[in-house]
Amino acid sequence: MSALPPAFLDWFSARGWDIHPHQRTMLERSDASALLLIAPTGGGKTLAGFLPTLIDLASDTHTGLHTIYISPLKALAADIRRNLTTPVAEMGLPVRIEDRTGDTSQSVKRRQRADPPHILLTTPESLALLTSYEDAPRIFKGLKRVVVDEIHALAESKRGDQLMLALARLQTLCPDMRRVGLSATVEDPPAIARLLARHPDPCEVLLADPGPDPDIAMLQTDAPPPWAGGGAAHAIPAVMDQIERHNTTLIFHNTRAQAEIFFRNLWLANDGNLPIGIHHGSLDRAQRQRVEAAMQRGELRAIVCTGSLDLGIDWGDVDLVIQIGAPKNVKRLVQRIGRANHRYNAPSKALLVPANRFEVIECHAALQAVTEHALDGEPRGAGPLDVLCQQILITACAGSFAADALYAEVITAGPYAALTRADFEACLDFCATGGYALRAYDQWQRLIQRPCGLWQLRDPRSARLIRMNLGTIQDSDLLKVRLRRTRGGKPLGEIEEAFAATLTPGDTFLIGGHVVRYEGLREMTVEVTRDKGHKPKIATFSGTKFATSTQLSQRILDMFAQDDWPALPDHTREWLRLQQQVSRLPERGSLLIESFPHEGREYACIYGFAGRNAQQTLGLLLTNRMEALDLAPLGFVSTDYATLIWGLEPLTDPGPLFDPADLRAGLDVWLMGNAVMKRTFRASATIAGLINRNTPQARKSGRQATFSSDILYDTLARYDPDHLLLRITRNEAMRGLVDFGRIEEMIARINGRIDLLRLPRVTPLAAPLFLEVGRTPVEGAGVERLMEEETRRLMRAAGLDSSQVS
Structure with missing residues (x-):
């Protein structure tokens, strides 16, 4: 077809x-088994993916399902349906297009199973659910193509692993099915191609003309950014000025809480009463849809948003993107920039707004990377085994299966190409029995093997429960927020259960740009009323908290190696020069540690440049080692670039603290008794099917799920420490919240070179860490010494001697 x-x-x-x-x-190339198209935003890549399908359907009498389109966002699937319907209607093509997501009604879902449309637009979760039905061979009969949009976004999470296992299942049902991947931001095309293709088949990579470079710069503000914080309140007047100068502006934030704060401050400065909206994943779906519809109609001048609008929804007349806070990741920044001037060969316009002084440096490093077309990204690991366990249960829901055939199918999925038979058998045994410590309990014996060798569900009725808990997205601790009304008020969104537990009646907080007053908890719903007269608390919302990528961290270290920094503003250049005068700037090939006294405490600042999660872990491990060496640490705080530790004794020899073997051993001991492991275990156990959040009767609350998972974790840790779920949990913790890999990368980068500088006072580069929130106390010998000193002081004040007090 040409x-x-x-x-x-x-x-x-x-x-x-x-x-x-x-x-x-x-x-x-429409007959290729797998194609990956990398084209700029606005370059018509979605139409490119669908053209072969539309032409095929226009000239064929195809019945049933022809093409499946998979999107990471429900809103994106709905947007694509609107955009596809236009050419289909205008050309009079006999093509039926429908979407199927979590928002689709049950009646429509039942009809789609009985009579599938020609083109089905869906998400990884909904596709996996469809493959779990006994009539899946009939549903997918005749399927010719699968189009995976924004594949780079799916590749970064377990949703991508789940999707590739579902595609492997589809390929078994439809051997001639073609695969197409679409993206604008891929840092390693061969890696994404291997992910998409049926292993070991090849995948062709098509690179479109990238178009003109974006028009991107730093926003000039009258006031310099503060030393710490992420609210960017100093930039409100300048941002408001940009909104007034442009048709429609998207204002991106890295967290939902920061978006709420900025939206409120922006609205208070909106003297012209311009229409401005807010959009993030914790807001009620109806509110998000109203904002999306208003944007498409061109009725909003600006929208404050998060990653919920990162991907390729066509927002019409957006002519400016503003990124508040350092982007943390070049690939994410490029994706967001592409939301502006969503047209082929039209340069996107974007402005960066650093929220604090150090982010000025990071923003300039990101600008350099964009100019050089240098995207970042961490290498993918092997496919996680908790997702494989779920896939085994999904397969069993659809009918009996042979272990050999399923293993052969699974290893055709890119993430699982290197899966060993031993790991597969461990997952199969877990699904069948729950593992050694749990095999005596009926509730975890879910599979049986028939005399003929085929595996099947022990109780066919359990398929309903498996389907209800399918998916890899974890939103375990969210409570609905509603305005209080006699018969149920308007839904506003969701907040974390842990934050709700801190509220007492009368407390106020921000959600959806509104200040609301907490009235009480009713049937697991937070009831609120509007309250404009109080300063609100800031609600905590579930969502990703980004760490600065390895590439950006290295670029910052390379900037420090320069003699001067003409691109930086004067206040930041002077700050770095002062650091050079009183200490030195960190270097790529060594680890800088500054040691200094301050207000009766001894401080050590470790510039690891390993990302926030790894620096936090480093703080925990180092303070544990310092405790063992009698250095009496009292606490620490971490940023993406440094960890500041304070205590009672000065650090004089850092060498013993950074021995790789000791750090890993300390991590192993710390992890087993830490809440990080239990939190990670709960997520993996839920994905693997050991814990069911949803039941036919009700959904378990976050506290109920935590209680159940903690008991299971403690039981396995005591009686079955080699259990598959504990092995999965450790691997997940190491590369997730703990991010020990970045610590190992830092140790390899410095190659044993540690520069300890003993200084008389706080240094310019360390000063902002004193203003950081999120300090972690260390309860150990240092606290005991302080209590003993306070006791002696009080006794002396009372005229007593320690020997006189029992």
Whole structure:
């Protein structure tokens, strides 16, 4: 297929369009088993993915499902349906297009199973659910293509692993199925191609013309950014000025809480009463949809948002993107920049707003990376085994299976190409019995093997429970927020259960840009009323808290190695020069540690540049080692670049603290008794099917799920320490919240070179860490010494001697 049929040529001509070269190449290579198209935002890559399907359906009498489109966002699937419906209707094509997500009604879902549309737009979770039904072979009969949009986003999470296992299942049902991946931001095309293809089959990579470079710069503000914090309140007047100058502005934030704070401050400064909205994943779906619809109609001048709008929804007349706070990741920044001027060969316009002084440096490093087209990303690990356990249960829901055949199918999925048979058998045994310590309990004996060798569900009725708990997204601790009304008020969104537990009636907090007053908890719903007269607390919302990527950290260290920094503003250049005068700047090939006294305490500042999670872990491990060496640490605080530790004794020899073997041993001991492991265990156990959050009767609360998972964790840790779920949990913790890999990378980078500088006072680079929130106390010998000293002081004040007090 290479030429456009007359109807398609006429449709393109009527719009004054010419088919792009990459769209024509997609047509020419439509018979390839797997294709990955990398094209800039606004380059028509979605149409390129669908053109072969539309042409095929226009000239064929195909019945049933022809193409499945998979999106990471429900809103994106709905947006694509609207955009596809236009050419289909205008060309009079006999094509039925529908979407199927968690928002689709049960009646529509039942009809879609009985009578699938030609093109189904869905998400990884909904696709996995469809493959779990006994009639899956009939549902997918005749399937020819699968289009995975924004594949880079799926590749970074367990949702991508789940999707690739579902594609392996589809390929078994439909051997001739073609795979297409679409993205604008891929740092390692061969790696994504291997992920998409049926292993060991190849995947072709098509690179479109990248178009013009974006118009991106730092926003100039009258006031310099503060030394610490993430609210960027200093930039409100300048941002408001930009909103007034542009048609529509997207204002991105890295966290939902920061978006809420900024939206409130922006609204208070909105003297012209311009229409401004807010959008993030914790807001009520109806509110998000209202904002999306208003944006598409061009009714909003600005929208404050988070990653909920990162991906390729067509927002119409957006002509400016503002990133508040350092982007932390170049690839994410490029994706967000592409939301502006969503047209082929039109440069996107974006402004960066550092929220504090150090972020000025990080923003400039990100600007350099964008200019050099240097995307970042961490290497993918092997496919996680908790997702594989879920896939085994999904397969069993659809009917009996042979272990050999399922293993052969699973290793065709890119993330699981290197899966050993031993690990597969361990997952199968877990699904069948729960493992050694749990096999005596009926509730975890879910599979049995028939005399013929096939595996099946022990109780077919358990399929319903498995399907109810399918998925890899963990939102375990969220409570609905509603305005109090006699018969149930308007839903506003969700907050974390832990935050709700801190509220007492009368407390106020921000949600959806509104200040609301907490009235009480009723049937697991937070009831509130509007309250404009009080300063609100800041609600905590579930969502990713980004760590600065390895590439950006290295770029900052390279900037420090320069003699001068002409691109930086004067206040930041002077700050770095002062640091050079009283100490030195960190270097790539060594680890700088500053030791100094301050207000009766001894401080050590470790500039590891390993990302926030790894620096936090480093603080925990180092203070444990310092405790063992009688250095009496009292606490620490971490940022993406440094860890500041304070205590009663000065650090004089850092060498023993950074022995790799001792650090790993300390990590192993710390992890087994730490809440991080229990939190990670709960997530993995839920994905693997050991814990069911949803039941036919009700959904367990976060506290109920935590109680159940903690008991299971303690039982396994005591009686079955080699249990599969504990092995999975340790691996997940090491690369997730703990991020020990970044610590190992730092140790390898410095290669034993540690520069300890003993200084008389706080240094310019360390000063902002004194203003950071999130300090972690160390309860140990240092606290005991302080209590003993306070006791002696009080006794002396009372005229007593320690020997006189029992």
